[in-house]
Amino acid sequence: MNLNFRHMKRIVFIISMPFLFWTCTKEFFSRKDSKTPSQESLEGSSGNIAFVQSGPVGGGYPNVVTWDPNIPGTIYYGADIGGTGRSTNYGKDFEAVAQGLGYEESHQKIAALNAVDVNGSTIIVGGTGYRGLGGEVISSLDGGDSWSHDSSDIAFSAQNSSAPLPKGRPRSTDPSLIQWVSGTTWVAGTYKEGVWISTDDRTNWSRLNVFSGDVFVRAMAMSPDDTNTVYVGLWGDDASIENKGLWSISNLDSTPIATKVSGVPDVVESIAVLGNRLYIACGSFGVRRYVPSNNNLSDITGGIGTAVMSTAIHGVKRTWNTDRVVVGTAEGNGDIWVSEDSGTTWTNTTATGVSISPWGSSENLIVFEKHGNWALGGAKCDVAAVQVSPHNPDAWVVCSTSAIWTTDDAGTTWKPGNGFQILTYRDVEINSSDVIAAGNVDHDVLISNNAGFEWNSIGLPSVTTGHALTFSPDGTELAFSDNERDNNTSEGKFGVSSSPDTPLTPNVNEIVNPVSPKRIVGTAWISFPGGTNRLIAAIDDGGISTIDRINQSWTNWTSRTTSFMGAQSNGGLRCSIVSNGSSTIFIYDRKTGVWRSTDYGVTWGQVLSTTAGEDQGYLAYDSSDDLLYVSTPDQVLRIDNASTSNTTQNLSVPTGKPGAIALDPSGRLLVYAKPVGSGNSDSALYRNNAPDGNQNAWNNIADNTLRRVAPPVTDMDASDNLIVLVTSGKGMLISPNN
Structure with missing residues (x-):
């Protein structure tokens, strides 16, 4: 989670003409299902924690x-x-x-x-x-x-099944x-x-x-x-x-x-x-x-x-x-x-x-x-x-x-039947206007501009798995990759929607993937003084590449390193990237650990060598105070002065299995924890209102719905008004953020 303007996620993609070959609105539909949250229950400035399952019904088996x-x-x-x-x-x-x-x-x-x-x-x-x-x-x-x-x-x-049974x-x-x-x-x-x-x-x-x-x-x-x-x-x-x-x-x-x-x-x-x-x-x-x-x-x-x-x-x-x-x-x-x-x-x-x-x-x-x-x-x-x-x-x-x-x-x-939530998601982002974008395995990228009451699908032809989502700073544009979900040898595309807040007319354009068919699984947007913008892409088995936008035109992709981001596990495929919107970027490569660049993505050094598995390895960044939060397979860490230091501090989250994390605009840190065993079998959502100074003040804000669903959470984001969890096989869960 990348936080400019004090704890807000800010990664930018803006359209230009070279490398934008054509426009495609892929299977774009508005849907209202009875199990999506009502506008009255989720829109607005505040409310008690009260999760509901959301997202389009159907999918899976x-x-x-x-x-x-x-x-x-x-x-x-x-x-x-x-x-x-x-x-x-x-x-x-x-x-x-x-x-x-x-x-x-x-x-x-x-x-x-x-x-x-x-x-x-x-x-x-x-x-x-x-x-x-x-x-x-x-x-x-x-x-x-x-x-x-x-x-x-x-x-x-x-x-x-496997042979001799039908496969x-x-x-x-x-x-x-x-x-x-x-x-x-x-x-x-x-x-x-x-x-x-x-x-x-x-x-x-x-x-x-x-x-x-x-x-x-x-x-x-x-x-x-x-x-x-x-x-x-x-x-x-x-x-x-x-x-x-x-x-x-x-x-x-x-x-x-x-x-x-x-x-x-x-x-x-x-x-x-x-x-x-x-x-x-x-x-x-x-x-x-x-x-x-x-x-x-x-x-x-x-x-x-x-x-x-x-x-x-x-x-x-x-x-x-x-x-x-x-x-x-x-x-x-x-x-x-x-x-x-x-x-x-x-x-x-x-x-x-x-x-x-x-x-x-x-x-x-x-x-x-x-x-x-x-x-x-x-x-x-x-x-x-x-x-x-x-x-x-x-x-x-x-x-x-x-x-x-x-x-x-x-x-x-x-x-x-209504409410059969079995879709699998990889990523979720919320912009400052509470537009939700979620990368889905079967339906590309799903967008809601009314707190999950309606959902719309956008994407690029031939591929169906949405990854690497990011909004522009003003929330008027959304960048995403579309990939083949089961391997890294066919397709692998990248697109930008110029109007995700009006998803019935999304104006989706394609930017050439630098190493297609390989999959882009994480992105960050940074800007230089003077207005040049740079897109940083983490590529499955392809390292890190960047592309610049100068005077509203994209240049060519440049490979920056192949020292990390080797072949990724297909299980829960994703990559967490955060930045300060400028020179400093962090990437959690699940195969090798956490990496940092302080020169706009040109050179990279390793910060942490802790590897991670499926539904593990997440980052959140408070760029105003230079605090990096890292969710590893067994603890949540804070790195003070993160642009220069590698020293970690354990935040003592009361779980041995932390997962997705997010910072909301007020600087509160959320940590999802799946059950650790039959003796501790409830899902938890821990929140620390002051993680920059009080490492032990954790409260479990999981409500009865979250415990009932017991979701395998793959990503999480939070705005002033909403908390959104996306899952593998159980759709989304959305709550007001009190």
């Missing part, structure tokens, strides 16, 4: 949903990067609920989530992990208000992967380690050694006929995999035995139990119905066909030939099909299109304006889960690409 069996209208979700959340109004509005989690990265990666009625009370159980590594079993006994870490014995996979979607996720048997006994199907059992309420797990060879579990269901038998669906569409299709594991209360169900295809993606009947989604093999009591197996694929994958199934028990069965598809159009006669005939409920405006809004979601084929029923939509309400047979909820969708009229009307 929700994996699983499950209805509360005891509370009508309540839904819980689990996402691949966004953790857990809920709705209490049949999926019209969602909110993140993760208090008690957040201290492990895998807590954001939810592969299984099942709300189970245990003797009249709801227990929500979840499974986390990535490709069978670093996972846990988690649970909530109070409707998601708080969560517990039950066990690290087993792991799941909330994201894309993309469908994934090894399903609401059913953890099941209650009876008493304190539970069973779970893991990503690649088979089926496990716990007899002490999920604390300790042991593997059921009933298979030989690889076992890739995709779905589970308790038997409709025997409380000590569980059905397990496996993925086996590869010659190298020994175990395939549907199996029953009986004698769970004694010596378990696994028996293969003959005739079921090699792939089972999802299972629904309706009465004494099992309905089975079998991927590209279609849909089957199986009756265990008489071993009757029927192919009921019908009009759904096998050109798509049947990936999710649920329904309503009626009679043997009038069950309502609902199926979701993938790897083709991601449609929702329904049968009212147990699979004899099928109707595609999404064939004529869906609404891309969320419930209660007439504004379309940015994600589906930009990527229309990601919407439900689209060619790039993959359905991961479908669940029918146990209290209203016409209320269904669907997890699919970039949104959670609901219907309250049995598929006649489909809309995305």
